[in-house]
Amino acid sequence: MNETLKTLKNIRTIHGNFTKQNISDEDLNTILQTTLRAPNAGNMQTYSIISIKDRDVMKELFAYKGSVALVFCADHNRQVAAAKQLGHNFKPNTIGWFITASTDAVLAAQTASITAQSLGIDTLFTTALYRGDFTRTKRILNLPDKYCFPIITLILGYPKSEPKYLKGRYSGKGLLHDGKYEKLNETEITEMIEQYDNLENRLGIPVLGHWEKNNKHLLDKIFSFWGNGGATESSKQLYDSLKLTGYLDAEE
Ligand SMILES: Cc1cc2nc3c(=O)[nH]c(=O)nc-3n(C[C@H](O)[C@H](O)[C@H](O)COP(=O)(O)O)c2cc1C
Numbered sequence: 327m328n329e330t331l332k333t334l335k336n337i338r339t340i341h342g343n344f345t346k347q348n349i350s351d352e353d354l355n356t357i358l359q360t361t362l363r364a365p366n367a368g369n370m371q372t373y374s375i376i377s378i379k380d381r382d383v384m385k386e387l388f389a390y391k392g393s394v395a396l397v398f399c400a401d402h403n404r405q406v407a408a409a410k411q412l413g414h415n416f417k418p419n420t421i422g423w424f425i426t427a428s429t430d431a432v433l434a435a436q437t438a439s440i441t442a443q444s445l446g447i448d449t450l451f452t453t454a455l456y457r458g459d460f461t462r463t464k465r466i467l468n469l470p471d472k473y474c475f476p477i478i479t480l481i482l483g484y485p486k487s488e489p490k491y492l493k494g495r496y497s498g499k500g501l502l503h504d505g506k507y508e509k510l511n512e513t514e515i516t517e518m519i520e521q522y523d524n525l526e527n528r529l530g531i532p533v534l535g536h537w538e539k540n541n542k543h544l545l546d547k548i549f550s551f552w553g554n555g556g557a558t559e560s561s562k563q564l565y566d567s568l569k570l571t572g573y574l575d576a577e578e
Pocket residue numbers: 337338339340341342450451452453454478492493531
C-alpha cells in the first residue's frame with residue numbers, strides 16, 4: 327500500500343483532547359500551502375482561511391482547543407473588490423454562489439486535514455461557528471460584513487491519548503450506487519439498522535454515550551438526538567446569520 331493510501335485509510339478524529347504541544351511553523355506552512363492546491367470552481371478560490379493560535383480564543387469560539395484552528399470561510403470578498411476596481415457590478419448574492427464558495431472551502435479543509443495527518447498531526451472538524459452569536463463571531467474574527475461565512479473549522483494538534491479504535495463506516499446498500507440510484511427495500515433498511523446496532527462496527531459517536539440504556543437501536547438515539555423535524559433554535563440562528571452575509575439576498 328502506498329503512503330497516500332495508508333494516510334487515507336487511517337484518517338480519524340481526535341474529539342478535542344489535544345495536548346499543549348505546538349505544531350511547528352514549518353508544518354503549518356506545509357499544511358496551508360498544500361491546502362491552496364485544492365481544486366476550486368473556476369480557480370477563483372472563493373474561500374479564505376483564518377489561522378488561530380490563541381487557545382483562549384479557540385475555547386471561546388469552538389469550545390475545543392488544539393495547537394492551531396483553521397477557520398475555512400466561504401468568501402467572495404476578493405472577487406467583489408476586484409470586480410469593483412474593474413468597474414463591474416458583481417454581486418454573489420445567490421444561494422448558488424454560496425454553495426460554490428462552501429464547496430471550495432470544504433475541499434480546502436479536507437485537503438488541510440489529509441496533509442496534517444500525513445505529517446502525523448491529528449485533526450477535528452467542527453461546525454461550531456454555525457451556532458451561537460454570529461455578530462460576536464464576526465467581531466472576534468474581524469469578518470467582513472458581506473459575502474463571508476465560516477463554513478467549517480479544522481482543529482490541529484497532537485492527541486493526549488490514542489483513540490482505542492478506528493471508527494467504522496456503514497457499508498450496506500444505498501450508499502454506493504452503480505449507474506443509477508437504487509432505493510432501499512424494507513429488508514435492506516432492517517440490515518442497515520442492524521449494522522448500526524452491531525457494536526463491532528463502531529458506528530456510534532461519542533456525544534451519544536451509551537445508547538443501549540434507553541434505546542432499542544443506535545439510530546433511535548441518533549434521531550431523537552437530532553430532533554423531530556422543524557426549525558430548531560440553532561437552525562434559525564444559522565439562517566439568520568446567512569441572511570446577514572448577503573448570500574441569500576437574491577432569493578428573498
Ligand atoms: C461537518 C463535521 C462536523 C463535525 N463536528 C464535530 C464536533 O463538533 N465535535 C466532534 O467531536 N466531532 C465532530 N466531527 C467529527 C465526526 O464526529 C467524526 O468525523 C465521525 O464521528 C467519524 O469519526 P472519525 O473521523 O474518527 O472516523 C465533525 C465532522 C464533520 C465532517
